[in-house]
Amino acid sequence: MTSRPRRLLTALLTLLTLFGVTALSGCSDSSASGDGGKITLGFSAWPGWFPWQVAQEQGLFAKNGVNVDLKWFDNYTDSINALSSGAIDANSQTLNDTLSSASGGAKLSIVLVNDNSTGNDKIIARDGITAVADLRGKKVAVEQGTVDHYLLLLALQEAKLTEKDIQLVNLPTDAAAAAFVAGQVDAVGAFAPFTTKALERQGSRAISSSAEFPGAIPDHLVTSQKLVKEHPKDVQALVNTWFDTLTWIKNNKDAAIKIMAKRGGVSDEEYKTYDAGTTIFTRQQNLDAFTPGVTAQHLDFSANKIVDFITSTGLAQQRPSLDGLFDDQFVKATPQ
Structure with missing residues:
Protein backbone atom coordinates (compact mmCIF):
# COMPACT_ATOMS: atom_id res chain seq x y z
CA MET A 1 0.00 0.00 0.00
CA THR A 2 1.24 3.47 -0.80
CA SER A 3 1.09 6.40 1.58
CA ARG A 4 -2.46 7.75 1.64
CA PRO A 5 -2.85 10.16 4.59
CA ARG A 6 -6.59 10.53 5.11
CA ARG A 7 -8.83 13.35 6.25
CA LEU A 8 -6.72 16.32 7.33
CA LEU A 9 -8.41 18.79 9.68
CA THR A 10 -6.39 21.81 8.51
CA ALA A 11 -6.72 22.98 4.91
CA LEU A 12 -3.24 24.54 4.51
CA LEU A 13 -4.86 27.49 2.76
CA THR A 14 -1.84 29.71 3.45
CA LEU A 15 0.34 27.48 1.29
CA LEU A 16 -2.29 27.51 -1.42
CA THR A 17 -2.27 31.30 -1.42
CA LEU A 18 1.52 31.46 -1.59
CA PHE A 19 2.11 28.83 -4.24
CA GLY A 20 -1.18 28.60 -6.15
CA VAL A 21 -2.99 25.68 -7.63
CA THR A 22 -0.05 24.48 -9.73
CA ALA A 23 1.81 23.50 -6.56
CA LEU A 24 -0.67 20.70 -5.94
CA SER A 25 0.79 17.51 -7.32
CA GLY A 26 -1.65 15.25 -9.11
CA CYS A 27 -4.43 17.86 -9.38
CA SER A 28 -6.42 18.64 -12.48
CA ASP A 29 -6.37 22.13 -13.95
CA SER A 30 -9.86 21.66 -15.34
CA SER A 31 -13.17 22.57 -13.79
CA ALA A 32 -16.76 22.04 -14.82
CA SER A 33 -17.42 23.57 -18.21
CA GLY A 34 -21.18 23.39 -17.84
CA ASP A 35 -23.93 20.81 -17.61
CA GLY A 36 -22.68 18.03 -19.87
CA GLY A 37 -19.06 19.22 -19.48
CA LYS A 38 -16.36 17.36 -17.60
CA ILE A 39 -16.55 17.24 -13.79
CA THR A 40 -13.38 16.44 -11.86
CA LEU A 41 -14.21 14.32 -8.80
CA GLY A 42 -11.50 13.53 -6.28
CA PHE A 43 -11.30 10.52 -3.98
CA SER A 44 -8.69 8.67 -1.93
CA ALA A 45 -8.18 5.66 0.31
CA TRP A 46 -11.25 4.98 2.42
CA PRO A 47 -13.74 2.09 2.10
CA GLY A 48 -16.68 4.48 1.92
CA TRP A 49 -15.27 6.13 -1.20
CA PHE A 50 -14.15 3.09 -3.18
CA PRO A 51 -17.64 2.71 -4.73
CA TRP A 52 -16.69 5.61 -7.01
CA GLN A 53 -14.21 3.22 -8.66
CA VAL A 54 -17.07 0.80 -9.27
CA ALA A 55 -19.12 3.62 -10.80
CA GLN A 56 -16.33 4.43 -13.21
CA GLU A 57 -15.58 0.86 -14.26
CA GLN A 58 -19.26 0.00 -14.77
CA GLY A 59 -20.03 3.11 -16.82
CA LEU A 60 -22.55 4.45 -14.32
CA PHE A 61 -21.45 8.08 -14.62
CA ALA A 62 -22.11 7.97 -18.36
CA LYS A 63 -25.43 6.22 -17.75
CA ASN A 64 -26.50 9.24 -15.72
CA GLY A 65 -25.33 11.69 -18.36
CA VAL A 66 -22.33 13.17 -16.57
CA ASN A 67 -18.77 13.27 -17.91
CA VAL A 68 -16.52 12.60 -14.90
CA ASP A 69 -12.76 12.74 -14.59
CA LEU A 70 -12.41 10.53 -11.50
CA LYS A 71 -9.18 11.69 -9.88
CA TRP A 72 -7.37 9.39 -7.43
CA PHE A 73 -5.18 11.11 -4.84
CA ASP A 74 -2.46 9.10 -3.13
CA ASN A 75 -2.37 11.92 -0.60
CA TYR A 76 -5.78 12.80 0.82
CA THR A 77 -4.51 16.21 1.92
CA ASP A 78 -3.92 17.15 -1.71
CA SER A 79 -7.54 16.38 -2.56
CA ILE A 80 -8.83 18.67 0.20
CA ASN A 81 -6.56 21.49 -0.93
CA ALA A 82 -7.54 20.93 -4.56
CA LEU A 83 -11.23 21.39 -3.78
CA SER A 84 -10.62 24.38 -1.51
CA SER A 85 -8.60 26.11 -4.23
CA GLY A 86 -10.99 25.29 -7.07
CA ALA A 87 -8.60 22.90 -8.85
CA ILE A 88 -11.27 20.18 -8.79
CA ASP A 89 -15.05 20.42 -8.73
CA ALA A 90 -15.95 17.87 -6.07
CA ASN A 91 -14.21 15.68 -3.53
CA SER A 92 -14.78 12.82 -1.12
CA GLN A 93 -13.96 14.08 2.38
CA THR A 94 -15.06 14.14 5.99
CA LEU A 95 -17.24 16.62 7.79
CA ASN A 96 -14.27 17.51 9.99
CA ASP A 97 -12.10 18.47 7.03
CA THR A 98 -14.91 20.30 5.28
CA LEU A 99 -15.50 22.42 8.36
CA SER A 100 -11.79 23.14 8.60
CA SER A 101 -11.68 24.26 4.97
CA ALA A 102 -14.78 26.39 5.52
CA SER A 103 -13.11 28.03 8.51
CA GLY A 104 -10.36 29.08 6.10
CA GLY A 105 -12.87 30.69 3.74
CA ALA A 106 -13.66 27.91 1.25
CA LYS A 107 -17.23 28.00 -0.10
CA LEU A 108 -18.36 24.39 -0.06
CA SER A 109 -21.57 22.36 -0.07
CA ILE A 110 -22.12 18.86 1.29
CA VAL A 111 -24.55 17.25 -1.14
CA LEU A 112 -24.39 13.59 -0.09
CA VAL A 113 -23.45 11.48 2.93
CA ASN A 114 -21.41 8.53 1.69
CA ASP A 115 -21.02 6.83 5.05
CA ASN A 116 -20.22 7.00 8.73
CA SER A 117 -17.07 5.47 10.15
CA THR A 118 -18.33 2.83 12.57
CA GLY A 119 -15.11 1.12 13.54
CA ASN A 120 -12.62 1.50 10.68
CA PHE A 213 -18.42 7.78 18.90
CA PRO A 214 -21.48 7.52 16.61
CA GLY A 215 -21.71 10.31 14.08
CA ALA A 216 -18.29 11.71 14.92
CA ILE A 217 -16.75 10.83 11.54
CA PRO A 218 -19.19 11.16 8.63
CA ASP A 219 -17.86 11.09 5.07
CA HIS A 220 -19.32 13.07 2.20
CA LEU A 221 -19.44 14.12 -1.41
CA VAL A 222 -18.51 17.79 -1.19
CA THR A 223 -18.68 20.26 -4.07
CA SER A 224 -17.87 23.88 -4.56
CA GLN A 225 -20.87 26.14 -4.04
CA LYS A 226 -20.10 27.48 -7.52
CA LEU A 227 -20.77 24.05 -9.04
CA VAL A 228 -24.08 23.78 -7.20
CA LYS A 229 -25.15 27.22 -8.37
CA GLU A 230 -23.99 27.05 -11.99
CA HIS A 231 -24.30 23.34 -12.85
CA PRO A 232 -26.95 21.73 -10.64
CA LYS A 233 -27.76 19.05 -13.26
CA ASP A 234 -24.21 17.75 -13.02
CA VAL A 235 -24.39 17.61 -9.22
CA GLN A 236 -27.70 15.76 -9.46
CA ALA A 237 -26.13 13.28 -11.85
CA LEU A 238 -23.27 12.60 -9.40
CA VAL A 239 -25.72 11.92 -6.57
CA ASN A 240 -27.90 9.72 -8.79
CA THR A 241 -24.79 7.80 -9.85
CA TRP A 242 -23.87 7.12 -6.24
CA PHE A 243 -27.18 5.45 -5.45
CA ASP A 244 -27.11 3.53 -8.75
CA THR A 245 -23.65 2.31 -7.76
CA LEU A 246 -24.87 1.07 -4.37
CA THR A 247 -27.58 -0.91 -6.15
CA TRP A 248 -25.02 -2.42 -8.54
CA ILE A 249 -22.76 -3.39 -5.62
CA LYS A 250 -25.67 -5.04 -3.82
CA ASN A 251 -26.50 -7.10 -6.90
CA ASN A 252 -22.87 -7.91 -7.81
CA LYS A 253 -21.16 -8.14 -4.44
CA ASP A 254 -18.20 -10.36 -5.36
CA ALA A 255 -17.34 -8.37 -8.46
CA ALA A 256 -17.66 -5.11 -6.55
CA ILE A 257 -15.38 -6.29 -3.74
CA LYS A 258 -12.75 -7.27 -6.29
CA ILE A 259 -12.83 -3.78 -7.82
CA MET A 260 -12.73 -1.98 -4.48
CA ALA A 261 -10.07 -4.21 -2.93
CA LYS A 262 -7.80 -3.67 -5.94
CA ARG A 263 -8.22 0.10 -5.64
CA GLY A 264 -7.41 -0.15 -1.91
CA GLY A 265 -4.34 -2.29 -2.46
CA VAL A 266 -5.59 -5.15 -0.27
CA SER A 267 -6.88 -8.67 -0.83
CA ASP A 268 -10.56 -9.41 -1.31
CA GLU A 269 -10.62 -11.14 2.08
CA GLU A 270 -8.99 -8.19 3.83
CA TYR A 271 -11.45 -5.82 2.22
CA LYS A 272 -14.39 -7.87 3.53
CA THR A 273 -13.19 -7.22 7.10
CA TYR A 274 -13.86 -3.49 6.61
CA ASP A 275 -17.56 -4.00 5.94
CA ALA A 276 -18.89 -3.49 9.48
CA GLY A 277 -16.55 -0.57 10.15
CA THR A 278 -18.01 1.60 7.39
CA THR A 279 -21.77 2.13 7.34
CA ILE A 280 -22.80 3.18 3.83
CA PHE A 281 -25.82 5.49 4.00
CA THR A 282 -29.06 4.80 2.19
CA ARG A 283 -31.16 7.57 0.68
CA GLN A 284 -33.36 7.59 3.79
CA GLN A 285 -30.35 7.79 6.10
CA ASN A 286 -29.16 10.73 4.02
CA LEU A 287 -32.49 12.49 4.41
CA ASP A 288 -32.44 11.85 8.16
CA ALA A 289 -28.89 13.17 8.45
CA PHE A 290 -29.68 16.38 6.58
CA THR A 291 -32.74 17.03 8.79
CA PRO A 292 -31.94 19.44 11.66
CA GLY A 293 -31.91 17.71 15.02
CA VAL A 294 -30.37 17.36 18.44
CA THR A 295 -28.44 14.08 18.17
CA ALA A 296 -25.27 12.93 16.39
CA GLN A 297 -27.51 11.43 13.70
CA HIS A 298 -28.06 14.97 12.39
CA LEU A 299 -25.35 16.81 10.47
CA ASP A 300 -26.07 20.23 11.92
CA PHE A 301 -25.73 18.90 15.46
CA SER A 302 -22.53 16.98 14.64
CA ALA A 303 -21.07 19.99 12.84
CA ASN A 304 -21.52 22.27 15.82
CA LYS A 305 -20.00 19.67 18.15
CA ILE A 306 -17.02 19.21 15.85
CA VAL A 307 -16.54 22.97 15.50
CA ASP A 308 -16.58 23.36 19.28
CA PHE A 309 -13.98 20.63 19.59
CA ILE A 310 -11.59 21.67 16.82
CA THR A 311 -11.63 25.32 17.85
CA SER A 312 -11.13 24.55 21.55
CA THR A 313 -8.18 22.28 20.75
CA GLY A 314 -6.64 24.70 18.24
CA LEU A 315 -7.20 22.45 15.22
CA ALA A 316 -9.14 25.35 13.65
CA GLN A 317 -8.58 29.03 14.38
CA GLN A 318 -12.10 30.34 13.85
CA ARG A 319 -15.66 29.07 13.62
CA PRO A 320 -16.77 28.52 10.03
CA SER A 321 -20.09 29.69 8.69
CA LEU A 322 -22.52 26.85 8.06
CA ASP A 323 -24.51 28.89 5.51
CA GLY A 324 -25.06 26.80 2.38
CA LEU A 325 -22.97 23.94 3.76
CA PHE A 326 -25.73 21.33 3.97
CA ASP A 327 -27.61 21.03 0.68
CA ASP A 328 -30.12 18.17 0.58
CA GLN A 329 -31.91 19.15 -2.63
CA PHE A 330 -30.07 16.54 -4.70
CA VAL A 331 -30.72 13.63 -2.35
CA LYS A 332 -34.39 14.64 -2.22
CA ALA A 333 -34.57 14.68 -6.03
CA THR A 334 -32.91 11.28 -6.44
CA PRO A 335 -35.29 8.71 -7.99
CA GLN A 336 -36.55 6.31 -5.34
Whole structure:
Protein backbone atom coordinates (compact mmCIF):
# COMPACT_ATOMS: atom_id res chain seq x y z
CA MET A 1 0.00 0.00 0.00
CA THR A 2 1.24 3.47 -0.80
CA SER A 3 1.09 6.40 1.58
CA ARG A 4 -2.46 7.75 1.64
CA PRO A 5 -2.85 10.16 4.59
CA ARG A 6 -6.59 10.53 5.11
CA ARG A 7 -8.83 13.35 6.25
CA LEU A 8 -6.72 16.32 7.33
CA LEU A 9 -8.41 18.79 9.68
CA THR A 10 -6.39 21.81 8.51
CA ALA A 11 -6.72 22.98 4.91
CA LEU A 12 -3.24 24.54 4.51
CA LEU A 13 -4.86 27.49 2.76
CA THR A 14 -1.84 29.71 3.45
CA LEU A 15 0.34 27.48 1.29
CA LEU A 16 -2.29 27.51 -1.42
CA THR A 17 -2.27 31.30 -1.42
CA LEU A 18 1.52 31.46 -1.59
CA PHE A 19 2.11 28.83 -4.24
CA GLY A 20 -1.18 28.60 -6.15
CA VAL A 21 -2.99 25.68 -7.63
CA THR A 22 -0.05 24.48 -9.73
CA ALA A 23 1.81 23.50 -6.56
CA LEU A 24 -0.67 20.70 -5.94
CA SER A 25 0.79 17.51 -7.32
CA GLY A 26 -1.65 15.25 -9.11
CA CYS A 27 -4.43 17.86 -9.38
CA SER A 28 -6.42 18.64 -12.48
CA ASP A 29 -6.37 22.13 -13.95
CA SER A 30 -9.86 21.66 -15.34
CA SER A 31 -13.17 22.57 -13.79
CA ALA A 32 -16.76 22.04 -14.82
CA SER A 33 -17.42 23.57 -18.21
CA GLY A 34 -21.18 23.39 -17.84
CA ASP A 35 -23.93 20.81 -17.61
CA GLY A 36 -22.68 18.03 -19.87
CA GLY A 37 -19.06 19.22 -19.48
CA LYS A 38 -16.36 17.36 -17.60
CA ILE A 39 -16.55 17.24 -13.79
CA THR A 40 -13.38 16.44 -11.86
CA LEU A 41 -14.21 14.32 -8.80
CA GLY A 42 -11.50 13.53 -6.28
CA PHE A 43 -11.30 10.52 -3.98
CA SER A 44 -8.69 8.67 -1.93
CA ALA A 45 -8.18 5.66 0.31
CA TRP A 46 -11.25 4.98 2.42
CA PRO A 47 -13.74 2.09 2.10
CA GLY A 48 -16.68 4.48 1.92
CA TRP A 49 -15.27 6.13 -1.20
CA PHE A 50 -14.15 3.09 -3.18
CA PRO A 51 -17.64 2.71 -4.73
CA TRP A 52 -16.69 5.61 -7.01
CA GLN A 53 -14.21 3.22 -8.66
CA VAL A 54 -17.07 0.80 -9.27
CA ALA A 55 -19.12 3.62 -10.80
CA GLN A 56 -16.33 4.43 -13.21
CA GLU A 57 -15.58 0.86 -14.26
CA GLN A 58 -19.26 0.00 -14.77
CA GLY A 59 -20.03 3.11 -16.82
CA LEU A 60 -22.55 4.45 -14.32
CA PHE A 61 -21.45 8.08 -14.62
CA ALA A 62 -22.11 7.97 -18.36
CA LYS A 63 -25.43 6.22 -17.75
CA ASN A 64 -26.50 9.24 -15.72
CA GLY A 65 -25.33 11.69 -18.36
CA VAL A 66 -22.33 13.17 -16.57
CA ASN A 67 -18.77 13.27 -17.91
CA VAL A 68 -16.52 12.60 -14.90
CA ASP A 69 -12.76 12.74 -14.59
CA LEU A 70 -12.41 10.53 -11.50
CA LYS A 71 -9.18 11.69 -9.88
CA TRP A 72 -7.37 9.39 -7.43
CA PHE A 73 -5.18 11.11 -4.84
CA ASP A 74 -2.46 9.10 -3.13
CA ASN A 75 -2.37 11.92 -0.60
CA TYR A 76 -5.78 12.80 0.82
CA THR A 77 -4.51 16.21 1.92
CA ASP A 78 -3.92 17.15 -1.71
CA SER A 79 -7.54 16.38 -2.56
CA ILE A 80 -8.83 18.67 0.20
CA ASN A 81 -6.56 21.49 -0.93
CA ALA A 82 -7.54 20.93 -4.56
CA LEU A 83 -11.23 21.39 -3.78
CA SER A 84 -10.62 24.38 -1.51
CA SER A 85 -8.60 26.11 -4.23
CA GLY A 86 -10.99 25.29 -7.07
CA ALA A 87 -8.60 22.90 -8.85
CA ILE A 88 -11.27 20.18 -8.79
CA ASP A 89 -15.05 20.42 -8.73
CA ALA A 90 -15.95 17.87 -6.07
CA ASN A 91 -14.21 15.68 -3.53
CA SER A 92 -14.78 12.82 -1.12
CA GLN A 93 -13.96 14.08 2.38
CA THR A 94 -15.06 14.14 5.99
CA LEU A 95 -17.24 16.62 7.79
CA ASN A 96 -14.27 17.51 9.99
CA ASP A 97 -12.10 18.47 7.03
CA THR A 98 -14.91 20.30 5.28
CA LEU A 99 -15.50 22.42 8.36
CA SER A 100 -11.79 23.14 8.60
CA SER A 101 -11.68 24.26 4.97
CA ALA A 102 -14.78 26.39 5.52
CA SER A 103 -13.11 28.03 8.51
CA GLY A 104 -10.36 29.08 6.10
CA GLY A 105 -12.87 30.69 3.74
CA ALA A 106 -13.66 27.91 1.25
CA LYS A 107 -17.23 28.00 -0.10
CA LEU A 108 -18.36 24.39 -0.06
CA SER A 109 -21.57 22.36 -0.07
CA ILE A 110 -22.12 18.86 1.29
CA VAL A 111 -24.55 17.25 -1.14
CA LEU A 112 -24.39 13.59 -0.09
CA VAL A 113 -23.45 11.48 2.93
CA ASN A 114 -21.41 8.53 1.69
CA ASP A 115 -21.02 6.83 5.05
CA ASN A 116 -20.22 7.00 8.73
CA SER A 117 -17.07 5.47 10.15
CA THR A 118 -18.33 2.83 12.57
CA GLY A 119 -15.11 1.12 13.54
CA ASN A 120 -12.62 1.50 10.68
CA ASP A 121 -10.83 4.31 12.53
CA LYS A 122 -9.02 2.79 15.50
CA ILE A 123 -6.60 3.43 18.33
CA ILE A 124 -4.46 0.29 18.41
CA ALA A 125 -2.11 -0.52 21.32
CA ARG A 126 0.61 -3.03 22.07
CA ASP A 127 0.26 -6.01 24.36
CA GLY A 128 -0.15 -4.93 27.99
CA ILE A 129 -2.19 -1.82 27.18
CA THR A 130 -5.86 -2.68 27.53
CA ALA A 131 -7.57 0.71 27.83
CA VAL A 132 -7.11 4.31 26.73
CA ALA A 133 -6.34 5.27 30.34
CA ASP A 134 -3.22 3.09 30.08
CA LEU A 135 -1.77 5.45 27.46
CA ARG A 136 -0.61 7.92 30.11
CA GLY A 137 3.09 8.57 29.49
CA LYS A 138 3.16 6.28 26.44
CA LYS A 139 4.29 7.01 22.88
CA VAL A 140 1.33 7.26 20.51
CA ALA A 141 1.88 7.71 16.78
CA VAL A 142 -0.75 9.56 14.77
CA GLU A 143 -0.82 12.01 11.91
CA GLN A 144 -1.55 15.36 13.52
CA GLY A 145 -4.59 17.12 12.10
CA THR A 146 -6.28 13.99 10.78
CA VAL A 147 -9.55 12.60 12.05
CA ASP A 148 -7.62 9.82 13.75
CA HIS A 149 -5.91 12.54 15.76
CA TYR A 150 -9.43 13.82 16.45
CA LEU A 151 -10.53 10.31 17.46
CA LEU A 152 -7.52 10.02 19.77
CA LEU A 153 -8.41 13.32 21.46
CA LEU A 154 -12.03 12.20 21.89
CA ALA A 155 -10.90 8.92 23.43
CA LEU A 156 -8.44 10.66 25.74
CA GLN A 157 -11.11 13.11 26.82
CA GLU A 158 -13.46 10.26 27.68
CA ALA A 159 -10.67 8.65 29.73
CA LYS A 160 -10.10 11.93 31.64
CA LEU A 161 -6.77 12.51 29.89
CA THR A 162 -5.45 15.14 27.51
CA GLU A 163 -2.85 15.13 24.76
CA LYS A 164 -0.33 16.43 27.32
CA ASP A 165 -0.64 13.14 29.21
CA ILE A 166 0.86 11.14 26.31
CA GLN A 167 3.94 11.38 24.10
CA LEU A 168 2.44 12.14 20.71
CA VAL A 169 4.60 11.09 17.76
CA ASN A 170 3.55 12.89 14.58
CA LEU A 171 3.92 10.61 11.55
CA PRO A 172 2.02 10.10 8.27
CA THR A 173 -0.55 7.37 8.77
CA ASP A 174 1.29 4.68 6.82
CA ALA A 175 4.55 5.48 8.62
CA ALA A 176 2.74 5.55 11.97
CA ALA A 177 1.38 2.04 11.40
CA ALA A 178 4.83 0.82 10.34
CA ALA A 179 6.46 2.39 13.40
CA PHE A 180 3.94 0.65 15.63
CA VAL A 181 4.55 -2.75 14.01
CA ALA A 182 8.31 -2.18 14.42
CA GLY A 183 7.87 -1.59 18.16
CA GLN A 184 8.95 2.05 18.03
CA VAL A 185 5.75 3.35 19.66
CA ASP A 186 3.23 1.96 22.13
CA ALA A 187 0.06 2.80 20.22
CA VAL A 188 -1.15 4.20 16.92
CA GLY A 189 -4.18 6.01 15.55
CA ALA A 190 -5.01 4.76 12.04
CA PHE A 191 -7.78 4.14 9.53
CA ALA A 192 -8.51 1.21 7.23
CA PRO A 193 -6.62 -0.14 5.36
CA PHE A 194 -3.67 0.83 7.61
CA THR A 195 -5.37 -0.73 10.64
CA THR A 196 -4.72 -4.09 8.97
CA LYS A 197 -0.99 -3.35 8.95
CA ALA A 198 -0.96 -2.14 12.56
CA LEU A 199 -2.71 -5.26 13.84
CA GLU A 200 0.10 -7.42 12.46
CA ARG A 201 2.03 -6.63 15.66
CA GLN A 202 1.79 -9.64 17.93
CA GLY A 203 -0.51 -9.07 20.90
CA SER A 204 -1.86 -5.76 19.56
CA ARG A 205 -5.50 -4.81 19.94
CA ALA A 206 -7.87 -1.94 19.29
CA ILE A 207 -8.57 -0.10 22.55
CA SER A 208 -10.90 2.48 20.99
CA SER A 209 -12.60 3.01 17.65
CA SER A 210 -15.03 5.25 15.82
CA ALA A 211 -17.77 2.76 16.72
CA GLU A 212 -17.73 4.28 20.22
CA PHE A 213 -18.42 7.78 18.90
CA PRO A 214 -21.48 7.52 16.61
CA GLY A 215 -21.71 10.31 14.08
CA ALA A 216 -18.29 11.71 14.92
CA ILE A 217 -16.75 10.83 11.54
CA PRO A 218 -19.19 11.16 8.63
CA ASP A 219 -17.86 11.09 5.07
CA HIS A 220 -19.32 13.07 2.20
CA LEU A 221 -19.44 14.12 -1.41
CA VAL A 222 -18.51 17.79 -1.19
CA THR A 223 -18.68 20.26 -4.07
CA SER A 224 -17.87 23.88 -4.56
CA GLN A 225 -20.87 26.14 -4.04
CA LYS A 226 -20.10 27.48 -7.52
CA LEU A 227 -20.77 24.05 -9.04
CA VAL A 228 -24.08 23.78 -7.20
CA LYS A 229 -25.15 27.22 -8.37
CA GLU A 230 -23.99 27.05 -11.99
CA HIS A 231 -24.30 23.34 -12.85
CA PRO A 232 -26.95 21.73 -10.64
CA LYS A 233 -27.76 19.05 -13.26
CA ASP A 234 -24.21 17.75 -13.02
CA VAL A 235 -24.39 17.61 -9.22
CA GLN A 236 -27.70 15.76 -9.46
CA ALA A 237 -26.13 13.28 -11.85
CA LEU A 238 -23.27 12.60 -9.40
CA VAL A 239 -25.72 11.92 -6.57
CA ASN A 240 -27.90 9.72 -8.79
CA THR A 241 -24.79 7.80 -9.85
CA TRP A 242 -23.87 7.12 -6.24
CA PHE A 243 -27.18 5.45 -5.45
CA ASP A 244 -27.11 3.53 -8.75
CA THR A 245 -23.65 2.31 -7.76
CA LEU A 246 -24.87 1.07 -4.37
CA THR A 247 -27.58 -0.91 -6.15
CA TRP A 248 -25.02 -2.42 -8.54
CA ILE A 249 -22.76 -3.39 -5.62
CA LYS A 250 -25.67 -5.04 -3.82
CA ASN A 251 -26.50 -7.10 -6.90
CA ASN A 252 -22.87 -7.91 -7.81
CA LYS A 253 -21.16 -8.14 -4.44
CA ASP A 254 -18.20 -10.36 -5.36
CA ALA A 255 -17.34 -8.37 -8.46
CA ALA A 256 -17.66 -5.11 -6.55
CA ILE A 257 -15.38 -6.29 -3.74
CA LYS A 258 -12.75 -7.27 -6.29
CA ILE A 259 -12.83 -3.78 -7.82
CA MET A 260 -12.73 -1.98 -4.48
CA ALA A 261 -10.07 -4.21 -2.93
CA LYS A 262 -7.80 -3.67 -5.94
CA ARG A 263 -8.22 0.10 -5.64
CA GLY A 264 -7.41 -0.15 -1.91
CA GLY A 265 -4.34 -2.29 -2.46
CA VAL A 266 -5.59 -5.15 -0.27
CA SER A 267 -6.88 -8.67 -0.83
CA ASP A 268 -10.56 -9.41 -1.31
CA GLU A 269 -10.62 -11.14 2.08
CA GLU A 270 -8.99 -8.19 3.83
CA TYR A 271 -11.45 -5.82 2.22
CA LYS A 272 -14.39 -7.87 3.53
CA THR A 273 -13.19 -7.22 7.10
CA TYR A 274 -13.86 -3.49 6.61
CA ASP A 275 -17.56 -4.00 5.94
CA ALA A 276 -18.89 -3.49 9.48
CA GLY A 277 -16.55 -0.57 10.15
CA THR A 278 -18.01 1.60 7.39
CA THR A 279 -21.77 2.13 7.34
CA ILE A 280 -22.80 3.18 3.83
CA PHE A 281 -25.82 5.49 4.00
CA THR A 282 -29.06 4.80 2.19
CA ARG A 283 -31.16 7.57 0.68
CA GLN A 284 -33.36 7.59 3.79
CA GLN A 285 -30.35 7.79 6.10
CA ASN A 286 -29.16 10.73 4.02
CA LEU A 287 -32.49 12.49 4.41
CA ASP A 288 -32.44 11.85 8.16
CA ALA A 289 -28.89 13.17 8.45
CA PHE A 290 -29.68 16.38 6.58
CA THR A 291 -32.74 17.03 8.79
CA PRO A 292 -31.94 19.44 11.66
CA GLY A 293 -31.91 17.71 15.02
CA VAL A 294 -30.37 17.36 18.44
CA THR A 295 -28.44 14.08 18.17
CA ALA A 296 -25.27 12.93 16.39
CA GLN A 297 -27.51 11.43 13.70
CA HIS A 298 -28.06 14.97 12.39
CA LEU A 299 -25.35 16.81 10.47
CA ASP A 300 -26.07 20.23 11.92
CA PHE A 301 -25.73 18.90 15.46
CA SER A 302 -22.53 16.98 14.64
CA ALA A 303 -21.07 19.99 12.84
CA ASN A 304 -21.52 22.27 15.82
CA LYS A 305 -20.00 19.67 18.15
CA ILE A 306 -17.02 19.21 15.85
CA VAL A 307 -16.54 22.97 15.50
CA ASP A 308 -16.58 23.36 19.28
CA PHE A 309 -13.98 20.63 19.59
CA ILE A 310 -11.59 21.67 16.82
CA THR A 311 -11.63 25.32 17.85
CA SER A 312 -11.13 24.55 21.55
CA THR A 313 -8.18 22.28 20.75
CA GLY A 314 -6.64 24.70 18.24
CA LEU A 315 -7.20 22.45 15.22
CA ALA A 316 -9.14 25.35 13.65
CA GLN A 317 -8.58 29.03 14.38
CA GLN A 318 -12.10 30.34 13.85
CA ARG A 319 -15.66 29.07 13.62
CA PRO A 320 -16.77 28.52 10.03
CA SER A 321 -20.09 29.69 8.69
CA LEU A 322 -22.52 26.85 8.06
CA ASP A 323 -24.51 28.89 5.51
CA GLY A 324 -25.06 26.80 2.38
CA LEU A 325 -22.97 23.94 3.76
CA PHE A 326 -25.73 21.33 3.97
CA ASP A 327 -27.61 21.03 0.68
CA ASP A 328 -30.12 18.17 0.58
CA GLN A 329 -31.91 19.15 -2.63
CA PHE A 330 -30.07 16.54 -4.70
CA VAL A 331 -30.72 13.63 -2.35
CA LYS A 332 -34.39 14.64 -2.22
CA ALA A 333 -34.57 14.68 -6.03
CA THR A 334 -32.91 11.28 -6.44
CA PRO A 335 -35.29 8.71 -7.99
CA GLN A 336 -36.55 6.31 -5.34
